[in-house]
Amino acid sequence: MTKFIIRRFMDGLGSLHKLVAKCWTWFTNLSFWPKLAAVLASLVAITVAITGVIVASSTIKANESTIQKNEADTKKAAAEAAQAASASASASLAALPSEKAKNIDGSSPDALCKNDFLEWATFNFxxxxxxxxxxxxxxxxSELCTSAWVHxxxxLEGTRVEKTIERIDAPDLKGHQESTPNDISTNLTNELNKNSFSxxxxxxxxxxxxxxxxxxxSGEVLWEVPRQQVCKP
Incomplete structure (x- = not known):
């Protein structure tokens, strides 16, 4: 295989040598003006080829520079958009608790909140x-309403119920308290009168x-649940 390749290479060199010899013979047989025209044509062809290579190289470099700039601009824009979105989301989340608290604090637990309530704690007397x-x-x-209340x-006829529920102050949310200090039980033959809520x-x-x-x-205390913390399960 190596000998074959060497032989083919030598044959190629021989053919090239013959071609160059023929071209030289043709060129030397020309008169002055045809020779000059041939030389000028060769120089023009070489110049055009070199110029084409230079222009192509410059164009490639310019395109590469443009692509790199576009990629940098795209990355910068994406980073700025992500930062803005993160800041907006953080601001929305930070504002959300206080905004919801305005609507929930002091409101009655309506049907929407009662429909999905969970029992956080129960105390019996x-x-x-x-x-x-x-x-x-x-x-x-209520998970849906993000709220809590006391029921x-x-x-017991002729008794007074005082119940209190409170959210204590937090760094991003002010506390709030709801209390019913004077719920008096009367006419408990009506089942609805046995129920009260904050x-x-x-x-x-x-x-x-x-x-x-x-x-x-008499004001006698029949039962008391001391102030204590209760958390959703």
Missing amino acids: VQPNSEKPATTMRVLG VFNT MQVFAPGCVWVSFVLTRVD
């Missing part, structure tokens, strides 16, 4: 010699609750 709770306090929360079911507070996390059950006539 059972009188002596009884098996069923006389009074039940429940802390309820009380009280079967207004809602915006509650993305935990709340603080307390409860006091007293007799209306």
